[in-house]
Amino acid sequence: MAFELPNLPYAKDALAPHISANTLDFHHGKHHNTYVVNLNKLVADTDFANQSLEDIMKATAGDASKAGIFNNAAQIWNHTFFWNSLSPTGGGAPSGALADAINASFGSLDGFKDAFKTAGLTQFGSGWAWLVLRDGKLEIAKTPNAECPLTDGATPIITCDVWEHAYYLDYQNRRPDFLDTFLNKLINWEFASENFKG
Ligand code: MN3
Numbered sequence: 001m002a003f004e005l006p007n008l009p010y011a012k013d014a015l016a017p018h019i020s021a022n023t024l025d026f027h028h029g030k031h032h033n034t035y036v037v038n039l040n041k042l043v044a045d046t047d048f049a050n051q052s053l054e055d056i057m058k059a060t061a062g063d064a065s066k067a068g069i070f071n072n073a074a075q076i077w078n079h080t081f082f083w084n085s086l087s088p089t090g091g092g093a094p095s096g097a098l099a100d101a102i103n104a105s106f107g108s109l110d111g112f113k114d115a116f117k118t119a120g121l122t123q124f125g126s127g128w129a130w131l132v133l134r135d136g137k138l139e140i141a142k143t144p145n146a147e148c149p150l151t152d153g154a155t156p157i158i159t160c161d162v163w164e165h166a167y168y169l170d171y172q173n174r175r176p177d178f179l180d181t182f183l184n185k186l187i188n189w190e191f192a193s194e195n196f197k198g
Contacts, residue, residue, distance in 0.1 A: 075146045160179065
């Protein structure tokens with residue numbers, strides 16, 4: 001069974017004007033798809049071909065000889081997680097146990113937004129900003145390139161892609177504006193709550 005590009009969980013124009021259909025054409029249809037094509041080539045006729053993305057990522061993380069496999073597998077996983085971290089009806093505030101945990105860890109929802117935005121802005125070059133659960137506590141994380149907190153013992157709750165390809169067509173160099181839009185208009189708190197419950 002070859003790996004396949006998952007469909008977006010909404011129509012390609014559903015996130016406009018915050019993320020345009022043009023960006024999703026490239027980001028999902030070209031970038032995400034390329035990782036799928038590359039991984040299928042790299043794992044053909046190996047034991048990895050029948051493993052889950054998570055198992056491949058955990059088996060290859062930190063192994064320089066398997067960097068190509070790790071990077072493509074993790075970028076498939078990260079992007080699928082990112083599409084689900086966005087919603088046409090996103091933004092607003094979390095509720096229930098997740099809201100309580102955010103207040104406990106960051107003082108308030110605004111405290112969370114400030115910390116998440118700082119992580120996204122200070123990830124030099126390409127990478128990802130994350131809200132993760134580690135040892136029962138919520139934390140902010142940032143990772144370079146394809147790296148994912150999943151291989152470091154944490155449970156991803158929500159992510160934002162801060163590679164330039166995620167925002168350049170709509171925001172050019174304005175990563176701060178893209179992160180503000182993610183946090184205030186697009187973040188999918190229902191998806192975050194599902195991940196938080198585990
Ligand atoms: Mn991307």
